[in-house]
Amino acid sequence: MDGPRRRADHHEVHAPPQPRRRRQIAVGCIPAQEEGQTTIDRCRTREADHRLSVSFSAFSQPPLRDLINDARDTPKLSLLLGAGTSIEAGLPSWSALIERLLVRAGTASGTLTTADEDGTNRWVAEAVRRDGYLGAAAIVEALAEDGQLGEWIPLDLYGERSPSDFFPGPIAQQLPRLVDAFGTDLEIFTTNYDDLAEQALRDDPVSPRQAAAYVGEHLGVGADVVQVRHLHGYAGRDGQAGTLVLSEADYQRMQQGASWQANQVGAALANSMFVFVGSSLADPNLLRYLYGEPPGNKPPRYAIFVRQDTYEPEVPDGVRKAREAAVRSRWGAVGVTVVFVDHYVEVAQALSEMARAKRLGESYVPLPDRAATWVTTVNDRLLGLAADETFQRAQSQIVTRLREALQAAVAAAERLEQRQWDETLALTLWLVDEPGEHLINRATTDRLHIDRATIEPVHIDEYARWVAVRAYCRGKILAESRETYASRWHFIRGLPLVIDDDEFGRIPVGCVTVTSMKRRDETMLNAIDDAVEAGFNRALRTAIYELLAQPFRH
Template sequence: MDFKDVLKKFDKEGMRGRYMTESFMLNLLKLHLESQGKELILGDNSKQPMFTAYAPAGFDNSNLPTYIEITSTISFSKLMWRIDRLIAILDKLDNKFALLFISTKPLDEKFLADFRNYKAGHEVNIYIWGPEHLEKVAFQHSEGVKKLGENLFSLRLESAIKKEQTNWKDSRSRLVDDVKDAYKSGQFSLFLGAGVSSSAGLPDWDTLLNSLFVSMLTSELNESNKNESNEISSIVKRLREVDGPSALMSARYIRKGMSISGVAEQTRFVNTVTEQLYKLRDKRYCIDSPLIKSIAAMCMPGRTGAKVKSVVTYNFDDLIERELSKREITHKSIFEEIDLPSPEELPLYHVHGYLPEDKAQYRNLDKSTLVFSEEGYHKIYNDSYHWSNLVQLNNLKESTCVMIGLSMTDPNLRRLLEIASRSIEKPKHYAFLKRVSLDKFAKDGSKKLVNAPQATISTFLNRHHSLNEEVLKELGVNILWYEDYDDIPKIITEITKSIQ
């Protein structure tokens, strides 16, 4: 497999293809530098992880430390802005350095002429390569290129799992700075998951299902006076531990178990879910949790207008709406296709359905597609043009999205992310995910949970986190790691204050 064959192979595979192309180019460059007795360090392991790679001894005839960046889209104005910004940062670190930009796309003559004029105004050595430059390099290492093409996936995997993870908080700080820039632009959306609601004490999925099982069994057996709910709960909990049905299947079973007929069935089911959702709230948590407050504050319009374009929520509850109303932020809850916000309203799209505690404030709630059971999920997943899919996809394509309280495992969301990632060069979305700490993974108090040396466990966890980062990057998402839930509202507040 030669150089051109490799580029063609991954050209149509979206974000994943771009990363594979980048991996091929980096390994080719590494092979080239090693033949000169020089080193290539990947960005995440170098002193400047904002770059794709770093050559401390330079390359070819240059011995200057060289910072390298690979890009698939070259806009002259954007490149000049990027170079100016990087030079301002690097001037504080290195007395002398060089920059090498590598484009995966051919460069036209006008671009190269503009670049030469721009370059003449800088003392810094700036180089730009197109595919033709790399093809010449590849020709010098034909046997090596063949091996790279045959083992590219293994090399990419190895690169991913060997990334240094000790400075993850520094990496997060750099990502937060990028989020601030996106927030200031106003092309910014929030995607909210169950973690947001649980911060206010609302039940998680399993707790809600367990309670609905109790409600169903009590009703069906007509033994509410004979069996205490905690007894039934204990039985159901053990049954679920033994049988382990999926949550969606359980929900479908509950819904069918409660059924009577037609509209009455749906009404009964929805009323039961709504009742249990708010009844089971853990009162030890404030209903306006610090996380919910920080999200609402982020939605507050500033002097230059609203910065949050829209909110997409997978939660049924109305807790965000309550906090927005308290702050007098004009908003509209949207849970059906025909509903549209006015220009001054912040839209809150309940793409899995909406179950407000006070239903009297809303009309047409019965038309909301409640994605609680298998039927509801299949209805949306299989309908590419369902309004909720179009809303999510539009936001993923048109905005920078920050995902809070989501596990990022939902197959429909991942499918939509993959579609949206085909039109972007680099990951532009961000997701808060909890990092597995060494102590909590290996021990439960004084009890040892893993029979392995601490160093081995630490290496495994580092590689686990690195692989998660790479998987989500291929879907266009950067991970904002946290270890403590309290970190999330603090970071959101920091982003919000960046425009003040």
């Protein structure tokens, strides 16, 4: 949600400017027990021993440790980015895109009417149930007139927005670091139509670089231009290129004779470490590339799969383990090592660790050790956890800084909107514990923690009641309404915190939550447009990162 998001229940997203008046924004707090009253029904039925827990220790254990070590040692690396890197930016999954196209094709052909919602839903459900998504795509192609399908795909991919309204998410944002580490020995493939990978490279705040979409033709570009190979065609902000592969017929045509896709992916599989990211490996052509290889020794291959959103809370843990064992065996037969991570935040972290290990070589320090040093230093030098006296003194100082951070964020939004906010907001700082298994409410903006023993860690779990925890798990901004009789806070937004510096590298260290006493349809936290929201988030995070850097200044 760092990129554009829809607000289906709030159509007037940008209120007109109002006459300037004295700002009346109050800075409050989010009492821990009140935020904890926000519940997700399915969370109540989840057994504690079935939780999928973020833990830094996974990064020093196989197979994740092996992925990082192989990246350090390999001379060449190839990445294949699947739909997961588009979904994290707010674009639809491949199946969701097919469903949108089914509706468009049915309406254009006169089979459906937009007023018949039940008929539309049944049309989509029956097409998918009877023919699968590839077959449903063939139905779309059959109903489209010449040239229409190429026009429809971008329309339903981006909806009412344009490609330039979407921004790279945490996974794509690791591509520049991998280019830094591997240089021209990195190849990037994608089955996505969008240009988020290219934008991540161009917009990198540390080392922006040129990037170009490759769809089979020779590109006369310089050696410093990173080429992103779009295996299924390209429909980015600068137009379309290549054939947009969607239907059964498209896949069959690619299998007739030698294609540039088969040649390049085959060469990469044979000559470099190959990592599938954000892909379910269900693509027919990817299966053909893997199963069609000759036997023999091969460079390392990995596929990173995410458990989050895969299992319902009531699914027994034994079912999950049995399925994962079968998945490992299936892909192990073609030389692919499956790496299961619990949450989306760990995918971007894995790519970051690969880049850091390659760049530092034998001096690379694993994430658990770096995180432990960072947390211990913050606990001692910023939070004052060693003694009650230092803890209470630190509380006063931190709360003052949090108030200043919130005021700075509101001021930034007011400048961009050219209007003043009249709203009571609150800010809470959550930080991770040393093993990376819990988030802890370390400070709020209008009360002080007095007794260290009363602060309870919250287990990091995708079904947690706490917005801060769920935002941390996804590595994305989350927002939700809250309607509980005991709370005066009605809307909450969680912004994940990730430090990234030379000393410690990239570490997900926590989350800040901002809460309003106004409801969703009243609060500026939901009404501001994307540019204003970005300014608010940037100012808030900048101030928080300054606070968190304080213990490390010499």
